[in-house]
Amino acid sequence: MPTTLHNEAAIAGIGQTAYSKNSGVSELQLATEAVRAAIDDAGIHPSEVDGLVTYTMDSSDEVEVARTVGIGDMTYWSQVNYGGGAAVGLITHAAMAVATGQAKNVVVYRALNGRSGQRMGQGVSGNIISSDLIHWSWYMPFGLLTPASWIALQANLYMEKYGATSEHLAHVAITQRMHAQNNPNAAMYGKPMTMDDYMNSRMVCEPLRLFDCCQEDDGGVALLITTPERAKDMKQKPAVMRAVTQASFEGQEQMTSFYRDDLAALPEMELAAKIVYEMSGLGPKDIDASCLYDAFTPEILMQLEAFGFCGKGEAKDFVTADSLTIGGALPNNTHGGLLSEAYMHGVNNIAEGVRLIRGESCNQPENVEHVLVTSGVGVPTGAVIFGQA
Amino acid sequence: MSDEKKQALEAEIRSYVGKPIGPEVIGRDPVNEPMIRQWCDAMGESHPAYLDVDGAKGTVHGEIVAPPTMLQAWVMEGWDMHEGYDEPKNEQHRLHKLLADNGYTGVLGTNTEENYTRYLKLGETVKALTVIDEISEEKATGAGIGYFITTKTAFENQDGEELGSMSFRVLRFKPANPQPTASAAGGEEAVAQKPSRIKPPMGHDNGWWWERVADDGVIPIQRCTSCEKLRHPPRPMCDGCGHQGFDSIDASGKATLTTYTVVHYPQFPGYEYPIISIIVDLEEGERMASSLIDCEREDVKIGMALEAVIHEDDDGFKIPLFKPAS
Ligand SMILES: [Zn+2]
Numbered sequence: 001m002p003t004t005l006h007n008e009a010a011i012a013g014i015g016q017t018a019y020s021k022n023s024g025v026s027e028l029q030l031a032t033e034a035v036r037a038a039i040d041d042a043g044i045h046p047s048e049v050d051g052l053v054t055y056t057m058d059s060s061d062e063v064e065v066a067r068t069v070g071i072g073d074m075t076y077w078s079q080v081n082y083g084g085g086a087a088v089g090l091i092t093h094a095a096m097a098v099a100t101g102q103a104k105n106v107v108v109y110r111a112l113n114g115r116s117g118q119r120m121g122q123g124v125s126g127n128i129i130s131s132d133l134i135h136w137s138w139y140m141p142f143g144l145l146t147p148a149s150w151i152a153l154q155a156n157l158y159m160e161k162y163g164a165t166s167e168h169l170a171h172v173a174i175t176q177r178m179h180a181q182n183n184p185n186a187a188m189y190g191k192p193m194t195m196d197d198y199m200n201s202r203m204v205c206e207p208l209r210l211f212d213c214c215q216e217d218d219g220g221v222a223l224l225i226t227t228p229e230r231a232k233d234m235k236q237k238p239a240v241m242r243a244v245t246q247a248s249f250e251g252q253e254q255m256t257s258f259y260r261d262d263l264a265a266l267p268e269m270e271l272a273a274k275i276v277y278e279m280s281g282l283g284p285k286d287i288d289a290s291c292l293y294d295a296f297t298p299e300i301l302m303q304l305e306a307f308g309f310c311g312k313g314e315a316k317d318f319v320t321a322d323s324l325t326i327g328g329a330l331p332n333n334t335h336g337g338l339l340s341e342a343y344m345h346g347v348n349n350i351a352e353g354v355r356l357i358r359g360e361s362c363n364q365p366e367n368v369e370h371v372l373v374t375s376g377v378g379v380p381t382g383a384v385i386f387g388q389a
Numbered sequence: 390m391s392d393e394k395k396q397a398l399e400a401e402i403r404s405y406v407g408k409p410i411g412p413e414v415i416g417r418d419p420v421n422e423p424m425i426r427q428w429c430d431a432m433g434e435s436h437p438a439y440l441d442v443d444g445a446k447g448t449v450h451g452e453i454v455a456p457p458t459m460l461q462a463w464v465m466e467g468w469d470m471h472e473g474y475d476e477p478k479n480e481q482h483r484l485h486k487l488l489a490d491n492g493y494t495g496v497l498g499t500n501t502e503e504n505y506t507r508y509l510k511l512g513e514t515v516k517a518l519t520v521i522d523e524i525s526e527e528k529a530t531g532a533g534i535g536y537f538i539t540t541k542t543a544f545e546n547q548d549g550e551e552l553g554s555m556s557f558r559v560l561r562f563k564p565a566n567p568q569p570t571a572s573a574a575g576g577e578e579a580v581a582q583k584p585s586r587i588k589p590p591m592g593h594d595n596g597w598w599w600e601r602v603a604d605d606g607v608i609p610i611q612r613c614t615s616c617e618k619l620r621h622p623p624r625p626m627c628d629g630c631g632h633q634g635f636d637s638i639d640a641s642g643k644a645t646l647t648t649y650t651v652v653h654y655p656q657f658p659g660y661e662y663p664i665i666s667i668i669v670d671l672e673e674g675e676r677m678a679s680s681l682i683d684c685e686r687e688d689v690k691i692g693m694a695l696e697a698v699i700h701e702d703d704d705g706f707k708i709p710l711f712k713p714a715s
Contacts (some may be wrong), residue, residue, distance in 0.1 A: 134594060138590070140587040149650055149666060153666070205652045256678075260670045
């Protein structure tokens with residue numbers, strides 16, 4: 001029995017739907033289309049899948065997906081909480097299932113009508129009665145109703161403390177938009193952005209402008225997880241998980257961890273970094289490309305520091321040196337990310353991590369051995385390092 | 390409400406459990422064809438067993454019977470008993486009035502369960518005895534905090550033969566977002582309401598905090614009664630020592646600005662934009678979210694000294710906000 005998840009699981013299939021602003025179909029249709037595509041990509045039959053994992057926020061239940069796709073007997077399923085923080089959590093759960101033998105082939109999925117249906121940017125409202133409504137109620141009466149407003153509080157302090165400015169955020173947004181120009185699946189394909197475009201976009205929650213915020217889209221993504229041994233007999237080159245973990249730090253709240261001493265840092269990401277580097281035996285210098293969660297541009301700056309790609313407060317200089325471009329020190333979100341490909345709650349960033357290992361990105365850098373992918377910022381989160389088989 | 394007052398109220402409401410709400414109710418009319426026909430018309434029911442002497446002969450009953458779901462209709466007492474909370478006419482009214490007088494002014498029927506022993510025949514007289522069967526622990530619900538009250542009614546005929554039973558559950562609650570009452574003067578129609586900020590739901594863990602803001606005009610800070618550690622936002626257990634008991638201290642209102650954002654979009658009804666939303670460090674060491682008023686955008690500086698104001702919205706809702714220290 002393995003005692004860590006180091007090299008115990010791999011992603012052997014990826015699938016996705018088209019991304020759009022109005023899918024015109026049900027979320028179950030998006031989910032099952034993506035799941036079927038991931039299974040086909042791996043080259044196995046649906047009946048060989050015996051586990052499913054999704055988000056607590058997803059509306060398509062596991063058995064509905066199983067029946068629709070033709071998945072038969074299942075021995076593992078689970079759901080992961082906390083919005084985009086769940087992304088790497090899905091593959092952590094799946095990896096544990098295949099590593100222990102509880103399941104052989106697990107598909108994880110996320111599908112949402114994120115623009116035509118329930119829009120996350122519209123924030124929380126008093127009409128949603130749920131167990132964490134009281135948590136949100138410490139913020140709602142004061143006008144803090146949207147993800148942008150919660151992140152802005154932390155970003156403002158970070159920028160003030162380290163002298164980061166709108167120009168630094170613009171570098172992140174413009175670089176990812178540039179990447180999307182080579183990705184026909186991206187919502188921002190054919191829509192390049194200049195510094196003027198960025199600066200003229202309207203202020204949403206200071207310091208965040210419209211183009212510091214990710215989009216809202218309809219679509220679905222799925223990933224097939226199995227053991228590296230079984231993956232050898234499948235169709236695609238697997239992306240092996242060198243290390244994978246979930247991470248929630250002391251004092252963690254969902255989007256509102258305002259009660260820790262240093263608000264200008266992401267301790268849950270520092271925890272994730274410590275674990276994945278220890279588990280993999282790798283360090284920041286070994287990472288050749290990344291897909292850092294990018295619901296908002298300042299999150300990229302803070303994660304670069306949390307994962308040790310630069311020192312505290314130095315991310316602003318790191319991004320202006322074009323480090324995040326294809327030829328840079330750390331090509332990041334080569335598909336365009338949540339900012340410019342689509343907001344698939346982070347699962348599309350994992351799919352791009354797999355493509356980078358396969359050598360199939362629309363913006364493939366040379367010699368990619370290891371890729372770091374993270375999930376949601378400001379929430380209980382996680383990180384994974386992929387390597388070659 | 391203080392703990393002692395709450396305990397006294399709970400003891401009093403529990404004394405009602407097991408009591409009949411009043412004497413047995415005897416149906417004013419025996420089971421009869423005209424009432425059955427009216428009921429069937431209203432419900433869109435057309436089965437011959439209920440309506441047609443000849444047709445009924447061909448059914449298992451061999452004669453006209455009453456629809457089982459009419460059971461309660463035979464003993465209903467009319468409008469007179471509907472509103473009885475101001476001048477209680479039975480024990481059920483007295484229980485409801487007691488709760489209403491203590492702030493549990495909302496009432497919602499939640500569910501009814503009926504059991505039918507057999508079909509009723511023409512000429513039978515229905516009698517019903519209703520007992521207050523159960524009062525729940527205090528529950529936090531979407532509507533507000535309150536008690537579920539269940540009554541059980543047993544139905545018999547004139548000879549004491551069992552006909553069926555019914556349990557009926559209502560929620561008596563403190564409305565989470567009390568609406569101001571319409572202008573009492575002249576009893577005109579309520580004026581269309583201006584949208585107002587989203588209110589917190591009042592649950593076990595936070596309701597007391599907002600009540601203290603409104604009643605005492607202070608910002609309370611929850612304090613563990615065992616190790617005296619402060620905590621905000623309120624939670625049901627001390628993360629320092631595991632103790633559940635708590636009281637609160639009054640914050641001085643002096644604070645410094647930890648961070649802020651100026652919120653422009655999206656704009657929700659009930660708020661005036663832009664909003665300067667803030668996180669502050671209270672002098673006592675705890676941190677809280679709020680918003681900043683009486684301050685120009687260009688004067689906002691991280692680290693600036695602030696003081697609390699208990700602001701009252703047009704709808705009477707009280708909320709602690711901050712302004713630059715004078
Ligand atoms: Zn304590």
